[in-house]
Amino acid sequence: MTEFDLIYQLINTQSIDRPDVKTGIGDDCAILTVPEGYSLAVSMDTLVNGVHFPESVSAFSIGYKSLAVNLSDLAAVGAIPAWITLSLTLPSVDENWITEFVKGLFTLANKHNVQLVGGDMSCGPLSISIQAHGFVKKALLRSGAKSGDLIYVSGNIGDASLGLSSYNGEATITEACIKRLNEPEPRVDLGIALNNYATSCIDISDGLISDLGHICKQSHCGAAIYLNDIPVSEEYKSYYKQQIDFSDAITFGDDYELCFTINPKDRSAISELSKKMAIDLSCIGSINTTNQIQCFDHNNETVNILKKGFEHFNE
Ligand code: ADP
Ligand code: MG
DSSP states (O other), rough: HHEEEEEHHTTTTOOOTTEEEEEBBBBSOEEEOTTOEEEEEEEEEEEETTTTBOOSSHHHHHHHHHHHHHHHHHHHOHHHEEEEEEEESSSOOOHHHHHHHHHHHHOOOOOHHHHHEEEEEESSSSSEEEEEEEEEESOGGGGGOOOOEEEEEEESSSSSHHHHHTTTTOOTOEEEEHHHHHSSOOOHHHHHHHTTTTTEEEOOOHHHHHHHHHHHHHHHHHHEEEEEEGGOOHHHHHTTTOOOOOOHHOOOOOOOOOEEEGGGHHHHHHHHHHHTTTTTEEEEEEEEEESEEEETTTTTTTEEOOOOOOTTHHH
């Protein structure tokens, strides 16, 4: 048995077997069928040890998160996930590590009926690249926001930033926040449902301000954000006691919620959708023509947010 045979064995334990996979793992290419009337949405993300996850994170979480960040990109365009390919670079073949990694990966893949259809393996510093493929009729893009549109955020943001502080010695952080950082839940069903309403959409991976900035740039517009309307968890509130610091919540990434814009006429439809899906959808501001993002406090005073979202090569 070669070192990689073990990995092939583990990979073959996947339980998803989709009818649109004509040929999966084992040949030179996967042969796949896109349903008629749909476009193929493709996205790739790489997770590097020590950069995208702390060195001590479990292999299960790394497997889970490396798929989650990709499914989150599919969610942001409103695509239905279907297939993934996986490029694994490993320093050595550690049976326990790989078994746990594959478990984490397939736990999330099973939730969304996603099949692993191929990949590649090499030796080197730990790094995981996943390419995700999904189907979409009319994609939600970053470029569709219009002045007057309302800006929404799903769920709550900021818990992942608390989760990370636990790795920097902060002892009071709960398991729930750490899980939020290490095993985020991509908003796949919400992204698909938003296809009927959102004028633009992005997933919050680098921080709300930074990611909303992408919408503003590509939609040639600006935004006004009301900090008091930023949805944060009870844990986040109690961590900051009386003085909630929203700057972490809006500049730290890794929450993988969706930020989207709608025409104000769809406001009640979004409330209905929120109830139906049991996901909080909070209006946090509106799109304008200023070409910048301005934040306001409860007195309508401008707040300067000094910290920027996470940017590689720019720290
Ligand atoms: P080739 O040399 O033709 O690229 P490989 O020996 O690398 O083929 O891979 C054999 C088969 O195993 C291919 O179908 C490939 O897609 C699949 N495969 C290789 N690595 C992985 C992986 N990490 N995850 C899933 N499938 C993989
Ligand atoms: Mg190969």
